[in-house]
Amino acid sequence: MTPKAILFDCDGVLVDSEAITFTLLAEDLADHGLNLTRAEMEQRFLGGTIGGLFTAARGLGASLPDDWIDTFYARLYARLAQGTPLIDGAEEVLAVIAKAGIPCAVGSNGSDQKMQITLGQYPDLKAQFHGHLYSGQSLGCPKPDPGLWLHAAQALGVAPADCVVIDDSPTGCLGARNAGIRCLGLAEHDDGARLAATGAEVIHSLRDVPAKLGLGG
Numbered sequence: 001m002t003p004k005a006i007l008f009d010c011d012g013v014l015v016d017s018e019a020i021t022f023t024l025l026a027e028d029l030a031d032h033g034l035n036l037t038r039a040e041m042e043q044r045f046l047g048g049t050i051g052g053l054f055t056a057a058r059g060l061g062a063s064l065p066d067d068w069i070d071t072f073y074a075r076l077y078a079r080l081a082q083g084t085p086l087i088d089g090a091e092e093v094l095a096v097i098a099k100a101g102i103p104c105a106v107g108s109n110g111s112d113q114k115m116q117i118t119l120g121q122y123p124d125l126k127a128q129f130h131g132h133l134y135s136g137q138s139l140g141c142p143k144p145d146p147g148l149w150l151h152a153a154q155a156l157g158v159a160p161a162d163c164v165v166i167d168d169s170p171t172g173c174l175g176a177r178n179a180g181i182r183c184l185g186l187a188e189h190d191d192g193a194r195l196a197a198t199g200a201e202v203i204h205s206l207r208d209v210p211a212k213l214g215l216g217g
Contacts (some may be wrong), residue, residue, distance in 0.1 A: 002100075002102075002213055003163055003164040004102065004103075004163065005102065005156045005158035005165050006213075007104070007106075007149055007152045008105070008166050008167075009169070011118075013186055014118075014125075014128045015119065016085045016086065017080055018046070020079055020080060020084065021080075024075060024079055025053075028075075032062045032064050033062055040146045046168075047167075047168075048109060049137055049142050050069055050073060051157060054069050072209045073111070076114075077117055078179050079116050088206065089207040091124075093209050097209075097210075097215065102215075104128060104156075105133070106132065106134065107134050107143075108134070109137065109142045110137070132152065134148060143174065143175035144172075148176055153181070164182045164184060164213060165179075165182070166186060166209065167184075168187070168188070173200040178198070183198070183203075184200065184212060185203070186204075187202050
């Protein structure tokens with residue numbers, strides 16, 4: 001069934017910011033006594049918030065200072081601003097969706113400022129969302145709380161059952177399930193088993209979206 005609205009996650013679905021974030025995070029945590037591999041960080045932190053990460057990392061023994069969240073955000077934003085690539089296929093898939101006349105929104109557990117920095121590097125792509133960029137942090141309902149996706153659907157004037165979410169984290173896919181929204185789980189780098197376990201329909205490339213949703217390529 002072709003949806004009446006499509007709700008995108010941001011990091012790892014539209015912009016390839018996760019590699020940059022995890023590289024910086026690994027350096028930072030190691031400096032504070034906690035050494036984690038990329039796989040371990042993804043398992044523990046992917047799809048979460050920096051505040052939640054801060055609490056979890058301290059619980060694992062990292063000696064993070066009280067102002068770490070603010071200082072980490074400042075370093076992260078500076079690095080992302082130097083250049084954040086798009087996920088393969090993002091521009092082409094959004095062009096297909098625009099041609100079909102389907103409205104879109106972004107729902108991210110990242111901050112509003114982070115979305116402006118990353119998506120702002122691609123003004124034509126950003127413009128296709130017509131200002132519908134929503135942060136679970138700002139709204140007080142980060143994924144897996146269904147509130148973020150429900151807010152995005154309501155803002156577009158579309159019933160949740162008529163939407164589709166595209167997310168790359170179990171947290172985001174759970175949020176879609178909790179909201180009663182069909183979800184495509186984007187697994188570019190593994191078999192997608194963790195996403196499938198949430199009930200998401202696994203895809204391995206953003207370029208699979210048009211066919212999956214019955215849209216012309």
